[in-house]
Amino acid sequence: MLRSNSKHYFLGCVCLDLVLLSLTTAPSFAKAIIKHANDSPGKTEHAPAKRSTKGHTNLGEMLELQQLHRLYGRLTVSIIPSAVSIVSRDKDFGWICKAPSWDVVAYSKVRKIYYVYPYKSWRQNGIKTALSMENNDQFLHWPLILDSKQKYAGLDSISYDLPNGGRSSLTAGASIGKLCVAERPGLDPNVARSMNALYDLPQAKGIPLLFSRAYGGHGFGFGLSYNRQRPQGINWISTSSSRTREIDPALFVIPSGKKSASDSEVLMRSGELEDTFGQMMD
Numbered sequence: 001m002l003r004s005n006s007k008h009y010f011l012g013c014v015c016l017d018l019v020l021l022s023l024t025t026a027p028s029f030a031k032a033i034i035k036h037a038n039d040s041p042g043k044t045e046h047a048p049a050k051r052s053t054k055g056h057t058n059l060g061e062m063l064e065l066q067q068l069h070r071l072y073g074r075l076t077v078s079i080i081p082s083a084v085s086i087v088s089r090d091k092d093f094g095w096i097c098k099a100p101s102w103d104v105v106a107y108s109k110v111r112k113i114y115y116v117y118p119y120k121s122w123r124q125n126g127i128k129t130a131l132s133m134e135n136n137d138q139f140l141h142w143p144l145i146l147d148s149k150q151k152y153a154g155l156d157s158i159s160y161d162l163p164n165g166g167r168s169s170l171t172a173g174a175s176i177g178k179l180c181v182a183e184r185p186g187l188d189p190n191v192a193r194s195m196n197a198l199y200d201l202p203q204a205k206g207i208p209l210l211f212s213r214a215y216g217g218h219g220f221g222f223g224l225s226y227n228r229q230r231p232q233g234i235n236w237i238s239t240s241s242s243r244t245r246e247i248d249p250a251l252f253v254i255p256s257g258k259k260s261a262s263d264s265e266v267l268m269r270s271g272e273l274e275d276t277f278g279q280m281m282d
Contacts (some may be wrong), residue, residue, distance in 0.1 A: 003192075005208070012173075020050045039160060059143060060081045060246075060249075061244045061245065061246060062078050062079060062244065062245060062246070062247045062248070063078070063079040063080075063184065063207075063239070063243075063244055063248065064076065064077065064078050064079075064242065064243050064244070064245055065077040065079070065153070065207075065209075065239050065242050066239065066240045066241045066242075067209075067237060067238065067239045067240070068235070068237070068238050068239075068240065069199060069236070069237050070134070070234065070235070070236050070237070071129075071131045071133070071200075072088060072091075072131065072132065072133065073088055073089070073090045074088070074089040074090050074093060075087065075088060075089065077195075078154070078248070078251045078252075079184070079187070079191060079195075079207065080247055080252070081186045081187055081188055082098060082099040082188050082191075083096070083097065083098030083099065083191070083193075083221075083252045084096070084097050084098070084191045084194060084195060085251040085252050086195075086198070087251075087274055091233050091269075092108050092109065092110045092111065092269070093106060093107065093108050093266055093267050094106070094107055094109070095107075095198060096251075096252060096253075096254055097190070097191070097194040097198075098252055099188065099190070099278055101119060102119040102125065102190045102194065103116050103117065103118050103119050104116070104117040104119075104122055104194055104198060104265060106129070106263055106266045107254060107255060107258060107266065108258075108266050109255050110255055111133060111265075112255075112258050112259065113256065113258055113259055113260070113261035113265055113266055114258040114259075114260060114261065114266065115260070115261055115262060115263040115265070115266045116248050116260075119190075122194070123193070123197075124149045126140070126197045126200065127197045127200070128200075129198075129263055129267055130262075130263050130264035130267045130268050131267050131268065132200065132265075135200055136200045136201065136202075136211075136213065136236065139162065139177060139202055139213060140177075140200075140201075140202055140203070141164070141202070142162045142177070142202055143163065144160040144162065144202060144204060145160060145161045145163055146158070146159075146160060146162070147159040147160055147161045147178070148190065152180050152182070152198070152209050152210060152239065153209055153239040153240065153241055153242045153275035154241065154242045154243075155182040155209065155242050156182060156183075157180050157181060157206075157209055158180070158181055158182075158183065158204075158206060158276075159178060159179070159180045160178065160179045160180070160181075160204060161175045161177070161178060162175060162176050162177035162178065162179065162202070162213070163175060163176070163238070164176050176213060176214040177211065177212060177213035177214060177233075178210065178212050178213075179201070179204055179210070179211050180208075180209045180211075180212070181204050181206030181208055181209060182206050182207045182209055183205060183206040183207075183208060184206075184207060187207070189205070190205070192204075192205065192206055192207050192208065195207065195208050196208055199211070200234070200235050200236075201217055201236070201237065208237055208238060209237075209238075209239040210235065210238050211236040211237045211240075212233050212234065212236065213232040213233065213234065213236060214232075214233055214236045215232050215233060
């Protein structure tokens with residue numbers, strides 16, 4: 001009887017110890033379970049959900065200018081840090097110049113032809129196109145004097161004067177021309193250089209917005225002129241507006257399916273020759 005009671009007493013103590021042990025270890029065990037659940041790879045409650053960008057790719061911004069050139073007419077100019085696209089709004093031609101080659105490519109979409117002005121050539125000699133019946137040769141290396149910083153066509157710009165200094169007989173004024181450019185952070189210098197070469201302008205750092213110069217009228221020499229105009233000022237290039245918009249990659253891709261041609265074939269058609277000469281005679 002005593003042995004039976006002792007056995008029951010011993011079993012009772014063991015059960016009590018097990019109960020106490022379970023009570024003391026349960027919180028730690030529960031914490032371990034929770035920790036394991038939080039560490040599970042499938043747990044996403046605390047991770048920010050990734051937002052889909054499909055269909056919402058930001059291509060960045062480009063600068064778009066509406067310009068008027070004395071030789072090329074109305075132009076839409078699109079500029080990004082490493083390329084420029086210039087498209088005539090009136091005639092079937094345009095130009096693209098971009099990294100890495102920086103060749104200037106003239107093209108006609110309708111007639112599917114193109115012509116290339118190599119980088120080394122235009123950097124050394126500028127660009128004289130088939131429409132260059134007038135030129136600014138005497139002004140290309142003229143000294144530039146800083147005039148002011150101002151807004152022009154909605155852009156922060158720098159204005160330069162071309163002083164007379166007795167070097168020109170076109171006008172007796174103190175200035176024979178004005179050049180206005182816009183500097184853009186991050187813009188490759190070859191963008192502005194190619195525009196200056198194509199527009200036949202004095203070299204200045206910045207996107208050309210305006211070049212006005214003294215103009216002596218049309219003449220045969222020996223003091224004879226066929227339009228009898230007194231010396232005046234003309235806008236060689238001017239800018240009417242500017243805006244930023246999302247980049248259109250197609251503007252900077254030379255249209256496919258083109259064949260090589262001369263620049264006169266690209267830039268001039270018989271129907272346009274009369275208009276071009278007429279503009280020059282005005």
